[in-house]
Amino acid sequence: DVKVTQSSRYLVKRTGEKVFLECVQDMDHENMFWYRQDPGLGLRLIYFSYDVKMKEKGDIPEGYSVSREKKERFSLILESASTNQTSMYLCASNRRRRAVNSPLHFGNGTRLTVT
Amino acid sequence: KQEVTQIPAALSVPEGENLVLNCSFTDSAIYNLQWFRQDPGKGLTSLLLIQSSQREQTSGRLNASLDKSSGRSTLYIAASQPGDSATYLCAVTNYGGATNKLIFGTGTLLAVQP
Numbered sequence: 435d436v437k438v439t440q441s442s443r444y445l446v447k448r449t450g451e452k453v454f455l456e457c458v459q460d461m462d463h464e465n466m467f468w469y470r471q472d473p474g475l476g477l478r479l480i481y482f483s484y485d486v487k488m489k490e491k492g493d494i495p496e497g498y499s500v501s502r503e504k505k506e507r508f509s510l511i512l513e514s515a516s517t518n519q520t521s522m523y524l525c526a527s528n529r530r531r532r533a534v535n536s537p538l539h540f541g542n543g544t545r546l547t548v549t
Numbered sequence: 550k551q552e553v554t555q556i557p558a559a560l561s562v563p564e565g566e567n568l569v570l571n572c573s574f575t576d577s578a579i580y581n582l583q584w585f586r587q588d589p590g591k592g593l594t595s596l597l598l599i600q601s602s603q604r605e606q607t608s609g610r611l612n613a614s615l616d617k618s619s620g621r622s623t624l625y626i627a628a629s630q631p632g633d634s635a636t637y638l639c640a641v642t643n644y645g646g647a648t649n650k651l652i653f654g655t656g657t658l659l660a661v662q663p
Contacts, residue, residue, distance in 0.1 A: 438592075475655075476638075477640075477653040479650060479651075482650070492650070524592055526592075535598070537583055537598045538593075538595060540593040542591050542592045543590070543591065543592045545590070
């Protein structure tokens with residue numbers, strides 16, 4: 435089974451801190467994604483990556499950056515955390531080739547609170 | 550712009566009942582449609598993926614159908630159990646642009662009463 439592991443289940447950070455959210459997948463997937471999920475707004479795509487060192491902005495990239503130095507690892511960075519970034523963050527991955535057949539696999543999420 | 554809608558937002562049924570969850574989308578040019586399950590405070594688990602050329606997919610007590618022309622999908626759950634209680638989300642992958650971007654509905658919260 436595909437496993438997507440997010441390093442922290444819960445994080446509490448202060449306003450202005452730099453925050454790193456880490457995600458690792460073990461199935462050699464080319465595509466990796468970061469979403470945030472908020473009540474009433476559903477899942478919104480922040481960034482995605484289709485290969486090492488490649489990244490594309492999603493729908494809400496402002497205030498975030500990403501890093502993909504190795505194929506299995508995709509990091510989300512909050513350069514200066516703000517209270518409106520309090521949310522559940524979900525990492526996901528799937529294959530790039532034959533993507534039409536490749537379901538998206540999610541990690542268990544990181545609930546970030548910024549105070 | 551693709552929009553995905555799930556109605557109802559919440560549903561409560563007694564154990565053993567068969568039920569149908571609905572998903573509609575506005576743009577029929579899709580690669581696939583996926584159904585996910587999300588337990589409280591957890592990530593999403595992929596249940597079924599239907600390619601655009603397919604009409605349905607089955608896994609155990611779950612059956613998902615796709616009607617592209619009408620922009621609709623249904624998830625049928627047979628003989629519901631309390632363990633089926635969760636939020637169910639559907640998502641579509643559009644043709645064109647970044648082909649792997651999924652657009653999600655806001656989900657249906659299902660409660661199966663013992």
